[in-house]
Amino acid sequence: MSQFKLGFIINPIAGIGGSVALKGSDGVAEQALELGAKPKANERAALALEILAPYKAQIQVFTCNNDMGERCASQLGFNTQVVYQSQAAQTSADDTENAVRALLENQVDIILFAGGDGTARNIAKVVSEHSEVHGGAQVPVLGIPAGCKIHSGVYAITPKAAGRVVEMMVNKELVTLAEGDVMDIDESLFRQGVVKAKRYGEMQIPSELRYVQAVKSGGKECDELVLQDIAANVIEEMADEDESLFIIGSGSTTAFLMAELGLDNTLLGVDLVHEQSLVANDLTEAELWQHIQQHQGECRLVITLIGGQGHIFGRGNQQLSPRIIRHIISQPGGKDNITIIATKTKLAALNNRPLISDTGDGELEQALSGYMAVTTGYKDQVLYPVASPE
Structure with a gap:
């Protein structure tokens, strides 16, 4: 043979x-x-x-x-x-x-x-x-x-x-x-x-459509009213948890949130917010970990997905390393400490494919797999599956 x-x-x-x-x-x-x-x-x-x-x-x-x-x-x-x-x-x-x-x-x-x-x-x-x-x-x-x-x-x-x-x-x-x-x-x-x-x-x-990604969607969200509703929901959560340190991931949807907060944003980086004020822009993984270690309260993470692919980790946000994600979900509330924001249009474009966590850490990906809430508007959430990578 x-x-x-x-x-x-x-x-x-x-x-x-x-x-x-x-x-x-x-x-x-x-x-x-x-x-x-x-x-x-x-x-x-x-x-x-x-x-x-x-x-x-x-x-x-x-x-x-x-x-x-x-x-x-x-x-x-x-x-x-x-x-x-x-x-x-x-x-x-x-x-x-x-x-x-x-x-x-x-x-x-x-x-x-x-x-x-x-x-x-x-x-x-x-x-x-x-x-x-x-x-x-x-x-x-x-x-x-x-x-x-x-x-x-x-x-x-x-x-x-x-x-x-x-x-x-x-x-x-x-x-x-x-x-x-x-x-x-x-x-x-x-x-x-x-x-x-x-x-x-x-x-x-x-x-093989299960295994090979589509070309990344290059367009920005255009439904401003929906994005305003999503931002209003997250800002209300921030007010309720004023002592928490909020890590804001990359992407145009999170950039809209930062604009609604009136804060400078790194479109393709990771920023840090506390008491709705900017702590730092465009942090490296090491800098982010240092801030987390120094913070006395809990930490929250706000991320979006990459249009057309469905990745929530491992694309353009490698600063969010396994140790950082693990720290966040080890706090009271578990995976609920991760706020995923996206419009329903963006989710529909996935054609029922699950969200993907590609951290390179198999145990962490198993911990993240299952259904997670995605904020799609003001007081509006949907449960969406997150898959452990094949």
């Missing part, structure tokens, strides 16, 4: 700027490391490969040296062949592109990669060039979400979901191929609170 040839690439620094509020990794990896950020891409890639562990005898992994894939695959016991050697202390876009060329030369069945939108752009460039030169269909590609920004439609919704899709291919189940858009944004504008996304092409992806 022929072996399944799995091409495997990790961008080791993907997402490294998230926890330290740099909103990306492009050109800021050294700064992120100096601020204490810890690389997480290998951990997230391992979650995908663990799903495939029962099929080791059927899979040959073609990958890159060290933290670009070799270490992760070898530690999990896969038959691993290094086809690209990076010579750099810190890998670059050139390494990703050269690695893809090596994988294509080895005629892999799929390229599974861990990274963000920048990594997807690098891979799409080479895959497209190879297809133009050699003709024929493109090799399928699937992303393991590991970056700060995941706007592209070439990613699985969670690392484990990526493993599930490849598992279907290994088992020769029917998997539909579809075009997934490769999107990216200008990170320099992103750090100023401006989202300017651009389409850079498409790649063939194994499309």
Whole structure:
């Protein structure tokens, strides 16, 4: 029986700027490391490969040296062949592109990669060039979400979901191929609170709607009256719990709340409010944890979901780490200390898909799974399921 040839690439620094509020990794990896950020891409890639562990005898992994894939695959016991050697202390876009060329030369069945939108752009460039030169269909590609920004439609919704899709291919189940858009944004504008996304092409992806995310919705909420009602409800809760420290997550819905409070807001960051006054803007994970430790009272969290995807953790708010979320739900009230705000229109757009908590911490995700209340207006809430990632 022929072996399944799995091409495997990790961008080791993907997402490294998230926890330290740099909103990306492009050109800021050294700064992120100096601020204490810890690389997480290998951990997230391992979650995908663990799903495939029962099929080791059927899979040959073609990958890159060290933290670009070799270490992760070898530690999990896969038959691993290094086809690209990076010579750099810190890998670059050139390494990703050269690695893809090596994988294509080895005629892999799929390229599974861990990274963000920048990594997807690098891979799409080479895959497209190879297809133009050699003709024929493109090799399928699937992303393991590991970056700060995941706007592209070439990613699985969670690392484990990526493993599930490849598992279907290994088992020769029917998997539909579809075009997934490769999107990216200008990170320099992103750090100023401006989202300017651009389409850079498409790649063939194994499309299973349960496991692969849609392209992120780029539009802002337009129903101002509904948003005013949601904000009024949260502000009333704040008044009732004046001693609590309120952590305000990223997104346009939470930005509307901050505007109603008359406070400066970090659209793509995490802010802190106490007694309806601003404590600090755009906090890193470490800064947020320090404030929580110093605060004598309870802490509350106000978040929204990412339109079109349903993520409440793990997309654009990596500052909200497992230890912070765990601290919040360990207080009296449990999960009710997390206020999720969204319009019913935004929930309806999920087409009954559950909300997703992608923290990378399996025990925490189990604790968050089940039904949670979502504030959709003034004194108006709906119960909505939160799923433990596949």
